[in-house]
Amino acid sequence: MTSPPHALTTLAPRTSPREDVDADFDDACRRRDYPALQAHLAPMSKRDACDSLSVLFPHLSRHWIVRHFAELMAMSEDEFWRLEYRDPTGEEACRRVMAG
Structure with missing residues (x-):
């Protein structure tokens, strides 16, 4: 006999391994620790690393990154x-003021 489908809802939700990476990334950004930031970006795929950098620098386009x-x-x-x-x-800004 199989268990009823509602029994599956009692399982604890899984946590993503990226949650730790994101927390470390945020911590490195907060401390402005570029070597740590670079170390966290290195094992990521280029797509994930670019996504993380586009969050860090919202004024730069993702395409440019x-x-x-x-x-x-x-x-x-x-x-x-x-x-x-x-x-x-x-x-x-100074050059523009002096030129105008």
């Missing part, structure tokens, strides 16, 4: 975090 993925992974820590803001020093 995919196209420049190899360069992003080869960047130094300072270069990588400079992507956070398009013009972090305000140089471009």
Whole structure:
């Protein structure tokens, strides 16, 4: 005799192995620890790594991230975090004011 179908609902929900990866990724982002971030992205597929980077940098298009993925992974820590803001020093804004 087989068990009734409602018996399956008593099983504990499975947790995804990605939950730990996502928590570590968030922690590395919060600490601005690029080597740790790079270590968490390395074992991921390119698609998953690009998805994670597009969440981290919402102002960059996913297409741009995919196209420049190899360069992003080869960047130094300072270069990588400079992507956070398009013009972090305000140089471009100053040039526009001086030109106008």
